[in-house]
Amino acid sequence: EAFDQAYGLAHDRTSDWGVELSLELWNAGLDDPAYHEHRVRIAREFLALFPDPEPDVILSLRRGEGESLWALGRRQEAEAVYAALVERLPDEGWAYIGWSDQYYLCNTPDRPEDYRRAEAILRRALHRPDLRDRGDVLDRLARLYREWHRPEEQAPVEACAHDEGKGKSGLKRLVTRLKGPSDVEPAPPPVRPQRNEPCWCASGKKYKHCHMQSDRKHERR
Structure with a gap:
């Protein structure tokens, strides 16, 4: 708090630098996995120095840490990072999106898509009454159903996302339309x-x- 009062602008710029560096390290890691190690280290060191930054900074750095751990094959660590992130920021839709993406957008030949796991994470988000970026979560869930070839579930989610974009809440309608086998806990x-x-x-x-x-x-x- 004292640092914020004395160096508020510098703190903001440092936060921006940390987030931008994390993104650059991800891009570099596409060619050289060693940069993913650096990205994990930077996220941890930054949040150790500044343990209570703005939520969007926590979100960006922790998502980056989880993504890079996943890319490095350290999936148990990545799961722990994402679980801690949604516990700390339970109403941040992009925390859940980042977590679910790993299961069907970041798959590898030795680890095929796990649509059920991704679906469970996104549905967990939608149960939050004050969820931010709900429309983005709905869009991601619709994309998941499209890639999973489940049009009967994709259509009502897209309709709900459309309502959300117009400032309406279609969530109750979505829950009603999706009642049935798809609402049973996944196998x-x-x-x-x-x-x-x-x-x-x-x-x-x-x-x-x-x-x-x-x-x-x-x-x-």
Whole structure:
């Protein structure tokens, strides 16, 4: 607080620099993965020096950290970063978007798309009554259904996003139109998380404290 009062403008410029550097390191990491390591380090060091910046700075740097950890194959760490981010900023729509993107837009040959996991994360966001950027979350969910080849779910989400863009709330209509099998909790993925990894349902809990027991019962049926 004292730093902000004495050097408010410098603090703002430092925050802008940190965010811009994170973006540049992502671009560089497309050619050389070593830059992803630098991006993770910069995010952690910056937020250690400035632990309470504006929410958009936290969002940008933590999303960048999660993206780069994912690109480096350190997915358990990335999950922990995203889970902590949505816990700290539970109404920031782009926190959920960044997390869900990893499961179907950032897939690799050894890790195919996990549409169910991405869907669970975006739907978790839509349950927040004060969610910011709700229209962007809806657009992303519609895109997910389009790529998942589920037009029966894509159409009502697009209609809701259209209403949101006009300043209307189509969320109740969306919930009504999507009632049925798609609202049942999704089935567990073929490859289960490890005990201490985040649960596949996007609850933010460790697998052992969430769905591990019910998944085991399901396997024994």
